[in-house]
Amino acid sequence: METLVSDVKQELPTDSMAVLTADPMIPEPFRVVQRKPETEDTFTLVLERAQSDRPFEFQPGQFNMLYVFGVGEVPISISGDPAQPQRLVHTIRAVGTVTRAMQKLRKGAIVGVRGPFGRGWPVLEAQQQDVVIVAGGIGLAPLRPALYHILRHRDAYGRVVLLYGARTPEDILYIKELEKWRGRFDMEVKVTVDRALGDWHGHVGVVTQLIPKTSFDPQNAIAMICGPEIMMRFTIYELQRSGMPNDRIYVSMERNMKCAIGFCGHCQYGPKFICKDGPVFRYTEIENLFGIREI
Amino acid sequence: MSKKKDASPQTVTLPSNDLSRLFQVLQSRGYTILGPTVRDGAIVYDELDSPDDLPRGWTDEQEKGRYRLKKSGYGTYFSFAVGPHSWKQYLYPPRVRLWQMHKNGTGFELNAQNGPLKKYAFLGVRSCELHAIEILDRVLLQNGFEDPTYKARRKEALIIVVQCTAPASTCFCASMQTGPKAERGFDLAMTEVADGERHYFVLQSGSDAGREIVQELACAAATAEEIAAAEQAVKAAAERMGRTLDTHGLQAALYANREHPHWREVGERCLNCTNCTQVCPTCFCTTVEDITDLTGATAERWRRWDSCFTMEFSYLHGGSVRSSAGARYRQWLTHKLASWVDQFGAFGCVGCGRCIAWCPVGIDITEEARIMCAETVNQ
Amino acid sequence: MENLDVVLKKHPFFEGMSEEHIRFIAGCAANEVYKNGDYLFRDGESADKFYFIRHGHVALELHAPERGVLTIQTLGEGDVLGWSWLIPPYKWHFDARAMTLTRVLALDGKCLRKKCETDYQLGYELMKRIAHIMEERLHATRLQLLDMYGVHA
Structure with missing residues (x-):
């Protein structure tokens, strides 16, 4: 290298990152306009900018760092409609200190937002192809923006399939929307739960079992998977069995994250930084890491 | 911050007795000098007032799980390898406040940021350490985002290399192609030469800032023999690496x-x-x-x-x-x-x-x- | 009416099986229809049928006095149901309830067992296919057991 620091040009991973403030570690205040319970431990926060009405542009599959004043910050995927950038929507599961504090926020409360970060779902590459979306548990939340996008541009895609697995019927997210989507003639929606009592009339079984019962052209389809890593692993096996090549499969990965901009080192997955190289990866990018323990 | 290679580098000789003049020139230019000093049985980096604070006459013995200081028996200032500290602690401090905010009626507001930084001169940077800084540049400045803390500190820091002439048995910079000689990326590079009665530094400027300092020191141009002696001292270091690491494959x-x-x-x-x-x-x-x-x-x-x-x-x-x-x-x-x-x-x-x-x-x-x-x- | 051997031949379960064997198995088969809420069989009853679901959905259930009805799994069109006819003491271990109007092809288990005892090749072909289904179900059960979507703090 001729100079220690040659032109330090900020290369932005995605267009939407151009809206970031000068210091990417400083959260911007957003106001809670709605807090909606989804399940017993999961809720949706609808936010808007507190100090301006600039739209919040993002790509389906990207995430934000959400900050509760004085408590802490956590990465949360965006689950709203990219075509409605005035409303920033996150579906959050209350499992830790910060997310439990978020669950208690009232309308009008302020949260800090940094983002959007990362690389999202391949909604452009998937055009003219069948789209198979496989979600498990809260994994439906980061996939919902992709669904909104695909359904808004429905003609650009082939068959659209949503397979969703939840723990019990009570744990199903976005149930009204799922019902609405199931009523459409231009998409196939299958929902299954791992366990149910007798008053449940839907499928019982793991989400992977729905794949062989679904019609799509594996050679001409893109699969987008999000859920616990075990669920994704077995979904990949099942898609492979259906004849889908690995380079048509996309997964959303998760690791501990502190900065979201590739500085803190926590989210490393082999050579990848989940925060900026992902969270969505083409399976072929990470298949050599996927089965390795404690990587 | 970009350390452009000096278009007309100057190479001069600074007698070891005049080392304090370098300190004075740096101090008069507003620099706080950071460099090696002996503390708690190790050579660490800290603020230096004068050459008296340098580990003159000390050297180190390093092995797996072992670091010991001992008297070298010579009057040299820089006859040791790296200690537990590195320049990272100044460029990317162990603990730093990223921001402070206070609640107001509608949300929260950013409070004034930390005050102005001290202007630091890093004295005694080794080639391996210069490469480490270059690596941090890649991580914290050229990675899609810039870390403002690092950027500000990096920009202010004047880098004065002291070429390594005393590698430890734990050293393998030659294998990593990061030393022992620093070729570029510095403001000033010094090589300490002690042959017989003569004890001096060969100084080479590497940037405009470095050249100005050299000019102010008003030393005699280094002779061919002095330059050769300095080169030889560094070359000998390359042959005394205690360890190797084959990076092929x-x-x-x-x-x-x-x-x-x-x-x-x-x-x-x-x-x-x-x-x-x-x-x-x-x-x-x-x-x-x-x-x-x-x-x-x-x-x-x-x-x-x-x-x-x-x-x-x-x-x-x-x-x-x-x-x-x-x-x-x-x-x-x-x-x-x-x-x-x-x-x-x-x-x-x-x-x-x-x-x-x-x-x-x-x-x-x-x-x-x-x-x-x-x-x-x-x- | 479509010949039952043609129906069977189209089913992936019989893929690669000889015509002769399929014809024979078809001889053990009969069409059955269950209304929503009807039971195909109940826990403890003697297991003498092997079902192929042609239409509709079936819930496999267990009843626990303190928890009520628990659905273990649901099966649908194209799925195979029941292997207890092959394994002594030939008893069902759960209830199978039609969740909708359900049409099945029911093979007579005793008839199949008898034939398998004399025609080992047929027995092996059937066992291979049933083992495959068992493996799939066991695998799915393991995943269900993992409680993948639960909080494991």
Whole structure:
């Protein structure tokens, strides 16, 4: 290298990152306009900018760092409609200190937002192809923006399939929307739960079992998977069995994250930084890491 | 911040007795001088007032899990290898406040940021350390985002190299092609020469700022003999490296051997003390702490050095992804010598040997890398 | 009416099986229809049928006094139901309830067992296919057991 620091040009991973403030570690205040319970431990926060009405542009599959004043910050995927950038929507599961504090926020409360970060779902590459979306548990939340996008541009895609697995019927997210989507003639929606009592009339079984019962052209389809890593692993096996090549499969990965901009080192997955190289990866990018323990 | 190579570098000779003049020139230009000094039985970096603060007459003995100072018997100022400190602590401080905010009626507002930085001159930067700084540049400035803390400090720092003439037995910068001679990227480079009765420094400017300092010192131009003697001193250092690491095929071999049983064996020895990551001049991992004052009206975020050797580092949904010590050692070593190359186009190791000397159980990165690469395990 | 051997031949379960064997098995088959809420069989009853679901959905259920009805799994069109006819003491271990109007092809288990005892090749072909289904179900059960979507803090 001729100079220690040659032109330090900020290369932005995605267009939407151009809206970031000068210091990417400083959260911007957003106001809670709605807090909606989804399940017993999961809720949706609808936010808007507190100090301006600039739209919040993002790509389906990207995430934000959400900050509760004085408590802490956590990465949360965006689950709203990219075509409605005035409303920033996150579906959050209350499992830790910060997310439990978020669950208690009232309308009008302020949260800090940094983002959007990362690389999202391949909604452009998937055009003219069948789209198979496989979600498990809260994994439906980061996939919902992709669904909104695909359904808004429905003609650009082939068959659209949503397979969703939840723990019990009570744990199903976005149930009204799922019902609405199931009523459409231009998409196939299958929902299954791992366990149910007798008053449940839907499928019982793991989400992977729905794949062989679904019609799509594996050679001409893109699969987008999000859920616990075990669920994704077995979904990949099942898609492979259906004849889908690995380079048509996309997964959303998760690791501990502190900065979201590739500085803190926590989210490393082999050579990848989940925060900026992902969270969505083409399976072929990470298949050599996927089965390795404690990587 | 860009250290443009000096278009007309000046090479002069500074008699060792005049070293205090360099201090005076730097101080008159507003620099706070940071450099090596003896403290707590080690050579550490701290603020220096005069050459008297330098470790004159001291040298070090380093081995696996061992660091000792001893009298060299000579009057040289810089006859030692790197100690537990690195320049990272000034450029990317162990604990730094990222911001402070206070609540107001409609939300929260940013309070004034930290005051102006001191203008630092880093005196005694070795080639391996200069390369480590270059690696941090890649991580913190050329990675899609810029870290403002690092950027500001990096921009202000005047870099004065002292070429290495006394490598330790733990050193392997020659293998990593990061030394012992610093070729560029400095403001000023000095080589200490003590042959017989003469004791002097050959000074070379590497930037406009460096040339101005050289000009102000008004020393005599270095003679061909003096330059040759300085060259020879550094060249001899290259031949006295205590260790080697064959980097050929290293990345591929480490990737292929992620399931090597030896990771577990190292894991059994490793105490997870995090020493190696703290002394490493390139380890950049950090975590954040969010705090509030007692009233809850003011909140701060602090960033502090973290280590991939802790369980919390990979915490995810109630568990640790890397729960075994072997997996954590694999992460560290594979990051340094393999995935770093994918991420930043260079190894994350400069061969300074600090992690070898400061490991309480004497785990040696060169040895472990050799074992991991000796055979490719059938998967 | 479509010949039952043609129906069977189209089913993936019989893929690669000889015409002769399929014809024979078809001889053990009969069409059955269940209304929503009807039970195909109940826990403890003697297991003497092997079902192929042609249409509709079936819930496999267990009843626990303190928890009520628990659905273990649901099966639908194209799925195979029941292997207890092959394994002594030939008793069902759960209830199978039609969740909708359900049409099945029911093979006579005794008839199949008898034939398998004399024609080992047929027995092996059937066992291979049933083992495959068992493996799939066991695998799915393991995943269900993992409680993948639960909080494991």
